[in-house]
Amino acid sequence: MTQKRTRADAQTRMMRLDQIAAQLKGEEPCTVEDLAQTHGVSRRTIARDLEIMRAQGLPIEAERGRGGGVRMDVNWGVGRLNLSYAESVDLLISLAVAEQMNSPLFLAQMGSIRRQLIASFSREKRRAVEGIKKRILIAEQASLPVQTSMGKPKPRVVQTLHQAFLNQKLVEIDYVREDGTKSKRTIAPHYLLLCSPVWYVLAWDHLRDAPRTFRCDRIQKATEEFEKFALQGPKVFEPALDHYNVL
Amino acid sequence: MTQKRTRADAQTRMMRLDQIAAQLKGEEPCTVEDLAQTHGVSRRTIARDLEIMRAQGLPIEAERGRGGGVRMDVNWGVGRLNLSYAESVDLLISLAVAEQMNSPLFLAQMGSIRRQLIASFSREKRRAVEGIKKRILIAEQASLPVQTSMGKPKPRVVQTLHQAFLNQKLVEIDYVREDGTKSKRTIAPHYLLLCSPVWYVLAWDHLRDAPRTFRCDRIQKATEEFEKFALQGPKVFEPALDHYNVL
DNA sequence: ACAAATAGGACATAAAACGGCGTATTATTC
């Protein structure tokens, strides 16, 4: 028996709408009665929910009569992603990389995704975010010895690096050179360079006061500093670009 | 002023909460009064909204006293993406590619994104979606002559191809061979092969009844058929794999 | 013809959303 349930507040109702959408995406058609049962509300309420969703443009189809039911056109499934800040940054950088790689198969629907992503950043960061594409460089694939010598960078390092790169903040890193020498530096990460599958950071080394190139998987630890840096043109890094044969 | 604002219904309120979240992400601190003004509601209402958002786990910080205000920890910005079906498919494939490319810089936070994406598909499609990684192959970069001869595939074709690939449906394609010969075929797209930046489809050609390789940018038109196909192992395509030097 | 399903109108009602007011608290400024 349908007792007087507490009236759903805004969130609860939106959640219900989301869940209904999810159920409707399933191939198995569900009737209004089913939905009413699962959500513990009356048929009428479900009907009203559907009304709202239709008004929002969701292509919900209903078949009347015996064996009928409600379902949503499969090709219209709405995916809702809730991204944390770190995820947003990573996804944004990945999209920029895909775009720079010029592989058309990537770019089919990515424009709208990128626009939505950018919109989720604060106004102050928009400019930085929009210019990110220019700061990602693609070079030829790495040579086999380099590929095999590649280590697995720590997610924590990658994440810090991404954020500092995006925010144009200085980073303090622990770096291990090829010969095993360890050093601690403060760098300004200007460009990311992909020699698939190896990543490099083209940065200004604030200790040596000179441009340097760091291989991401050799960075042991990274800490984002408070200080921002001003972006420099790619001219400073031209020697490195030549060396890696940037496209 | 007799502002007879209609009271917000569930959607309107959720939108307001979202907008407040967006404003809070901005570096400039806003006071409750500001928010009240922008949204045309009372301070008390904004206070209640903040209360709700805090209860949801959003790290909203408030500073009392002069010059104070409300703001959200910048590193916690929540980005909401509403993806259409086509966008979900494309993003999913792109993530799978990134994963296969084994570039660790991609993979920092992508796991959770992928999980959320998969969750937005219907139960029937989950299995297909989860197995998609194995069906994407990465080879060495294309030779320069091939790279320069690459055309720009039509978004419509790419989209159809993606969906047919994911759904394991047959596709009818109009194909133009290197020598200009045009043909119409019905193929089963088993694998996608990336020789950056060129894409190939390893498919079973149902007219010739033999495995064939098609370059995506040479496909002029694609129509998803109704019939599904059963996935075959990669053995059938081994000659092609050898030819393209798959990693 | 009947049963099963959607579509939606009308009405009543409880609870949520909201505004307004008041008080407590905290921090800055003079």
Place this chain on the structure above:
DNA sequence: GAATAATACGCCGTTTTATGTCCTATTTGT
């Protein structure tokens, strides 16, 4: 130390949304 500017939050009254119930119309398959 006092004034000021901000958040935090409790209470109350009003508005109206969200919901349930009952109802009729319409479609459709058996």
